[in-house]
Amino acid sequence: RRLNRAEAMLYPELPRSHQWLHELKVEAVLSGSESLRRARELAQGKLWKQVHVKHLVNNKIYQYLVALLITANFVVSAYTAQVVDKADWRRWERISFNETHPQLETALLKVKEFEDQQTVFDSIEVWFTVVFGIELVINLYGNFLLPFCSSLWNWFDFLVVATSIVAIAVPDMPGITVLRL
Numbered sequence: 290r291r292l293n294r295a296e297a298m299l300y301p302e303l304p305r306s307h308q309w310l311h312e313l314k315v316e317a318v319l320s321g322s323e324s325l326r327r328a329r330e331l332a333q334g335k336l337w338k339q340v341h342v343k344h345l346v347n348n349k350i351y352q353y354l355v356a357l358l359i360t361a362n363f364v365v366s367a368y369t370a371q372v373v374d375k376a377d378w379r380r381w382e383r384i385s386f387n388e389t390h391p392q393l394e395t396a397l398l399k400v401k402e403f404e405d406q407q408t409v410f411d412s413i414e415v416w417f418t419v420v421f422g423i424e425l426v427i428n429l430y431g432n433f434l435l436p437f438c439s440s441l442w443n444w445f446d447f448l449v450v451a452t453s454i455v456a457i458a459v460p461d462m463p464g465i466t467v468l469r470l
Contacts, residue, residue: 342431418453
């Protein structure tokens with residue numbers, strides 16, 4: 290039975306493949322609507338496990354989990370924008386280059402603190418970008434190209450992930466942080 294299925298998927302033009310798909314459709318009618326749906330999807334040439342991935346993407350729990358991740362990313366981004374004061378950092382950095390300044394030690398500590406905070410926030414940003422990139426690929430695979438491209442939410446999701454990748458690759462690009470928020 291498994292050999293027939295693999296053969297039908299690899300060589301759908303063979304008469305035996307047509308026969309196997311026909312038998313599967315007959316079996317589906319006899320065994321219920323779930324098997325019929327499966328037979329219809331196999332006959333339409335869906336990719337390996339694509340049907341399961343589509344069900345996962347359309348699952349409410351999966352959608353709530355993605356919404357929770359989006360919210361967490363927004364909160365972290367907003368917190369980063371509030372905590373990391375780049376103007377203050379630049380002032381302390383200028384002082385740290387002046388070896389005769391009376392607040393040199395404080396400036397060096399402040400610059401080190403800022404760099405440590407920035408490293409943590411950058412790591413979190415990369416993690417969220419990777420997770421959202423994986424989610425985008427899963428969504429694309431589950432819906433395939435045409436249904437995926439027909440949804441404006443998917444285009445928005447693609448734009449956000451692409452913007453995040455650009456923000457990581459070119460961190461000093463003006464306005465990119467605001468656009469990500």
